[in-house]
Amino acid sequence: MTSPAATPAYRRLSVEERRTQLLGAALSLFAHRAPEDVSLDDVAEAAGVSRPLVYRYFPGGKQQLYEAALRSAADELELCFAEAQSGPLTQRLTRVLDRYLTFVDEHDAGFSALLQGGSMAETSRTTAIVDEVRRAAAEQILVHLEVAEPGPRLRMMVRTWIAAVEAASLIWLDEDKQPPLAELRDWLVDHLVALLTVTAATDEQTAAAVRGALAHESAEGAAGVLARRVIPVVSGAGHLL
Structure with a gap:
């Protein structure tokens, strides 16, 4: 029998932690599926929460969640x-x-x-x-x-x-x-x-x-390598000069 000391204590997530969790689940789904192919039920299941909880944090539904996930992805992309x-x-x-x-x-x-x-x-x-x-x-x-x-x-x-x-x-x-x-x-x-x-x-x-x-x-860098590759290609165009 598992002793009480071995059972991890349940910790309620803060508002920001829960929102971050839901966004992470949504981003993972939106990364590999088109937005219209992802439902709030999918997000809830991926995050291990109920659909009403997703609505509590994103009352605007999937559109609001998608825009928030997109904003998060855009911030990552800008970096x-x-x-x-x-x-x-x-x-x-x-x-x-x-x-x-x-x-x-x-x-x-x-x-x-x-x-x-x-x-x-x-x-x-x-x-x-x-x-x-x-x-x-x-x-x-x-x-x-x-x-x-x-x-x-x-x-x-x-x-x-x-x-x-x-x-x-x-x-x-x-x-x-x-x-x-x-x-x-x-x-x-x-x-x-x-x-x-x-x-x-x-x-x-x-x-x-x-x-x-x-x-x-x-000369060893990308510009030098490109120059050496291009010169032979255009060397036969001397008549254009």
Whole structure:
């Protein structure tokens, strides 16, 4: 017979602890299923509580719970872009994309439903949360380019790259997560370097940012490897000069 001392004491969760528990259960479900495929009963079962208890904390029902879970996921996603301003730009981007793509990998179905839209749970508020993440990502890229007041071309280029990263992530999920994550990450780093280079050809602000970034790159780094791969491809185009 189990002695009283061996039985763990029951502890009632605080309001914040219970809310965190419910959000965690909801996030786990929304990560792998579209919002319309998740019910409050599913959340209650995953959290080991009753449906009325879920309603007590989220009286607005599943929509309120979904928006709260999305806000929590967005906060986590924004943290993926936080990176110290030290070392070569391509190394910083590599670490950022490692975190971002790991998030995508772990929240596959939910990530697809969120970015592709069309969900029954999609509202102006959920769209605003997603846009906030995009703006935060763009701002971080500009911080690492050391550009405080970007002009229209540089700003458009950065937003274009953010959109390309999102699209590539969705395609990657649709293609059964192929190529391997590391290859996708390296390609996306190369993509930004290429976009910066092309934009620099017609925009002095971008050109100055590129010169500053390349000054910290090495021949062994991503920019050096990309240069050695591109030069043989374009070497036969000397007649265009």
